[in-house]
Each structure stands twice: as structure tokens, then as C-alpha cells.
Amino acid sequence: MIYLDYAATTPMSEDAISMYVKAAKDAFGNSSSLHDIGGFASQTLDASRKLIASLIGGTYKGLFFTGSGSEANTLAIQSLLNGVDSSKKHIITTQIEHSSIFNYFKKLAKEGYDVTFLKPDKHGYIEKEQVDKALRADTCLVSIQHGNSELGIIQPLAEIGKLLKTKHVLFHSDCVQTFGKVPVNVDTLGLDAVSISSHKIHGPKGIGAAYVQPSVYWQPVIEGTTHESGFRPGTVDVPAVAAFAVAAKKITDSMSEQHHHFKELRKSLIQHLEPISSRITILNNDEHTILSNIFPVCVSDIEGQYIMLECNRYGFAISTGSACQVGMQEPSRSLLAIGYDEHKAKQYIRVSFGVETSESQILAFAETLIKTVNIFHQRDWRG
Template identity: 35%
Template sequence: MKNIVYADNAATTPLSDHALSSMLPFFQERYGNPSAVHELGRDAHSEVEIARRAVGAAIGANINEIYFNSGGTESDNQAIVGACEHKAAKGGHIVSTEVEHAAVINTLRHLESKGHEVTLLKPDKHGSVGPEGLRAAMRPDTVLVSIMHANNVVGTILPIAELCKVAHEGGALFHTDAVQSVPSIPVNVRELKVDLLSISSHKFHGPKGAGALFVRYGTNLPPLIFGGGQEKGYRSGTENVPGIVGMAAALTEAKGKMGENSKRLAAWRDRIIEATLRIRGSALTGDPVKRLPGLASFVFEGVRESVLIVNRLSDLGICVSSGSACSASSQEAPHVLSAMGVEPALARASLRVSLSAQNTEADVEAIIEALPKVIDSLRADRNTLYGLPMG
């Protein structure tokens, strides 16, 4: 494959060498089913439990509060659907935000079709919501508040501890989708006091198809998937042992290097922001300060649509995204930007650059060099093709 600069790490990350080498024995040598009682089964079982302890330790949870599954989407689904069933006696009202990932928004839509009432909080111009807005939306029948920790499109970090306090005062459970924040920024379930928290392995150099849901001890959720009763009945199906082992290895590795990585990434992010804002008609999206260390996001005047920026950068060997992997090829503006009040014409020309620990100084230079040229050339094309003025 040709040399590429990969800056779409909010969509997915390459597997780390450490995660890969931890996983390999579990494909052909140590392939037992963790439910089997023979030696190979016991071996797999004990590795799954070691991984469970490691994943719990990385977010301040106990071993009996971590349930493995297929990733962030499944975690979000189980947390939301399960919490509503668990608290059904209190009512059926859920509060969330307009900036959530599709895994949350579409689960809420499904519940709405089944009779639940959903209030989505409108974000401020940076993509955040505050405790006052949540307090005003709480009702006696609110059973669940689900608010993401860090936004996948603009990188804004939301005040989860404060929001969680408001939800608990109203007697509701609190779920946070921490798929983008673990382990880029410190996440401790005891400090945040959340009841449910979703994580996804492929966002931190672990394998795809593996994730975990933190369920605070004493919060009994019904399963989404029924069967042999694995994961203490929370998630039936033979465990993805290599995936679980790889996720734990990647998470432990990334958590250990969080301090140094986030410093380096934030410095690179800020350089990209500074350089990009020198392009005429560009603007930063998301919170200028409270944002993920590796994520820079922008909109550009005079560019018809994001996919053109992404394609032209891709032609130069640079992989970035318009905002969300799920809507990457769509001509629609990311719903997050619309919710933040970004003008439709601008929101359609958005860009997300997301870095990881595997990026280099040279990658950052390549992005900074290419971006102004790409934006200029797209504006020139647009003017020739459509005779439209920029601005």
C-alpha cells in the first residue's frame, strides 16, 4: 500500500503491535471456549477475567462491573434499552442531546416508536450542554439521562460529572458514551459517578468488534442478546477471546502513555488549528479549549461539500473525514454541526482531522501543507464551474 498519512483516528485506529501480539496466541494455540471446563477452556476463561480486571482498572471500575460485547454501538443500545426496562416502574421519559452518535440517537428513536418520550437537549455553539438545561428538562418520570463524554464530530468534552449529579437528583440513571474519550482523556467512573459507560476497542488501537459496557454494581440491566448466559447473563454468545485480550492490552498500553500522548497530540492539534485558521474563510468548530487532544475540526466558506475536501486530500495520500464515519459519504451536513447552529452551507463543508499516538511530526507537516492548497483549488473549481462568488 502507498504511504499514507492517516488522520481519521476518531473513525478507527490501526491495531497496536502490542495488542496484535497479545491476541495472536488466542487464534490457534489457546483457542478454548471460556465456558468449557477442560484445560483450554479454563485458560481462555482466566485470560478473559484478567482482561476484565485490566479494562475495569483503566476506568476506575471493579472487575464485576465490566461486561464485554461487540463495541460502542452494542454498549449504547444495551445501556439505553436496558436502563429503560430496569426503571420502567418510574416512567418512560429519557433525556439526551442533539449531538449524540447515531448509536444513541437511533436507539432513542426506536424507543420513541415504542411509546417512550425523549427530550433532546440543544447544544450551545460549541456543542456542549450544561447542568441548567438538563435540570429544566428533567421530569418526575425521567428514567435515564444519556449524554456523551466527548463528541466524535467536533471533539468537545462535556461536563459529565455535573450533568450526572443533576440526573441523580432527579432519580434517573446516567449513561455516558465514552467511546471517544477513553483513553484519550482521564475517565474515572467513580469520579464521574456515572451508572453506565460505553467503550469501544477499535478507537484506541485495539481490534474491531470488541467493546465493553460499565454497569455500576447494583444496577441490574436486562440483556439485549439471549442465549447461553455468558457475561453473567448480560450478553450471551461465546466470548470474542482474542478481541477481549487485544482490547485490554491496547487500553492498558494507551492508558499508561496517556499523559505523554495527550501533550504531544494537543500540541500537534493546536498547530493544525493555527495553520488552518490562516486559510481565509475557515472556522474552528467545537470548543476552543475543552476538546479532545487529537481532534481538530473546521468548516470552510466557498466549498461545496465535505466529500470534495476529503477526496482531494485522499488523492494526496491524506486520510481525514468530514465529521462522522457513519455519514462520511453523505451530502448532508453532520447533524452535530446543524444542532450547534452552524449555517447549512458551512456545515456541508466540514472537516475533521483526528490524530493518534501513531502519527508523526511529518504527518502534521503534510496536513498543514496540503490543506490550504486543497481548499484553494476547490474554491477555484467552484468559481469556474458554477461562477459562484466565494464568501
């Protein structure tokens, strides 16, 4: 099967697997134990922490390992909120956040917070002026994802970050989709907190990280927690952390090369799909910054789930949106937010590239999609 769903997850790289096995054998101790075996695990953990922190322009004191990107999101947000003035109850976010953040803010809204969900423009873009207009005297936190996994849009975090610094409002971003694809630097983007994940960059699943600027005051979600400086309870998975660090270093070192590769694949796919160009709508374009590895498309009059299943039958793995939403039988919240109705939103499919994706695979996929669309419309015409 040809895999074209890298935005959902990536296969572990050989380097990450090798490191995981080595660390599982040599650094199996509990990193909190005081004996030498625990000490070696602690040293491995610290080295990995320093490496990953450096890749986002941070310091090791601000990086905390979590069980996933989703957990990093909720822990970072709640830890920040625990540290702010309790009289400040206003939060700003967007309608197109990852479900882990969107649902958490819905929960906080029921618990007394006033949450503003900004609506993006027709491309999925959030303007700095929207954030500025929404700010209030009691705004304590703004959380805006860096890159949307369904639309592929990258938000202007640096502009928003500069604004929020002048207003002394905390700024968090879910960078799970962008880390390793585009530069993520906490200072350049003006961020107080960041969430990232391993399995999106060819590392193992079940490990993520949250970064909180050491200058920012926060309080633990669970009082009395000792692991990860009180940020998250539970023994740290040192082998997974070490593999995460190796994967992070490798992908950031080749970021420019991969970006070029993805741009060429995207250009090629658009060309190959020309025979059905009147039947498809590419959701993002060159008018705004995009993640070049994500190719979101709506196929006129055909539900995305049908396209996905047909492609699977022919040996191609694509998706109909965020893997965290699969099985809900609901149209994408991101597409609804940019103005699509439920019928049109259900016609969405997402193709996402990886470093292993080749030109020949793109050609083969395009031929399959064209055949699927043409056969469907022939059947539809015949009744």
C-alpha cells in the first residue's frame, strides 16, 4: 500500500528505532532513582531535553515531556491558567483548533471562563487585527495553532506574538503539525508556550512535549507532582524520549530539503489532476503561507469517505481529515469555519506527503483518483 497520510502519523525512522532499542537496553532505569542505573537514565533524559529545546530556540529548563501532543496542549494551557491572576477569565482561541484544545476550551467555558473563538477567513487565516479587536482587560491567554492539519494554513504567529507582548497576554501555540516542517522558534514567534509531538516527525507514538518559557509563572495541574518538575505525573519513558530527540534532530536538519521535495510533489499532483480540475477544489493556495506537505481537496458531488475507501481498495492510504475526528461521521469543523456547508464539507479528502513519497507514487495516486471520479460520475449519469 502507498501511504499518503503523513499528517496523521509517520512511520518511525530507522535512526529513531535504533535509538529506542539502545535506550531501552542501556537506559532502562527510572530517571528519578538515585542509583547509577537511574542516573544514566536521567543523563539520557537531560541530553534529549536539551537537544529538543535547542531546536525550538528554548532552554532545557522549559521543556517537559508528555504522553502526546494533545496532552501537551491541555497541560500547557491549564498550567498557564493556574499561574495567572484569578480575576482574569477571558481566553482567545480559534474555531479551527485541534480537538484537544477546542474541546478543552469548551470545558473551561462551562467552568466560568469566557472563551472567544475567532472565525478565520475563507482560507483559514487569522489576522492579527482580529486578535487585537478581541483583546480585553481581563484576557489572560491566547492559544492559536501554528499550522492546521486539515487546511494546511500557517498562522502569522510572529505578528500576533509581538502584539500580545505589548499587551502582556500569555501566548500558547499548538505546533504539532509545523515542528520539523517549518522553523519553530519560541522567541521569534513571541510564544510563551508550545506543544509538539514525536509521531508526526518519524519518532515513536505516546511521547510529546510542552515548552513553557522559564520566565513565565505556572502552577501544576496536579498538586504534589514530582516528575518533570511538577508538570506531569508518571515515570518518564526515557527510550521514547531519546528516540524523539533523534527524530527531531534529523527532521530539522533536513527541513529545507524536505520543503522543496513537498513543493515539487504538490506541483506535480496539481498537474496530474488537470483532467478533473473542474471537479475538484484545492482548499489552500499561494495567497497565504501553507504547509507544503498537506494537500486538501474537495471532490464535487462525492463524499470524501467514498473516495477514501475507493483509494484504500486500490492501495492508497489517504484521509478525510484529522485522525482525531475519524469515526464521528461529522463534517470537518475547519471546513465549516471557513464557510463550507455540511454537504460540501463532507466532500473533503486530505493527501499528505512524507520524505518517502515519490513522484511515481503521486502519479499513480492521481490516476486512481481520476478513475474513481470518472467511474462515479458515469454511474451517477446512468442512474
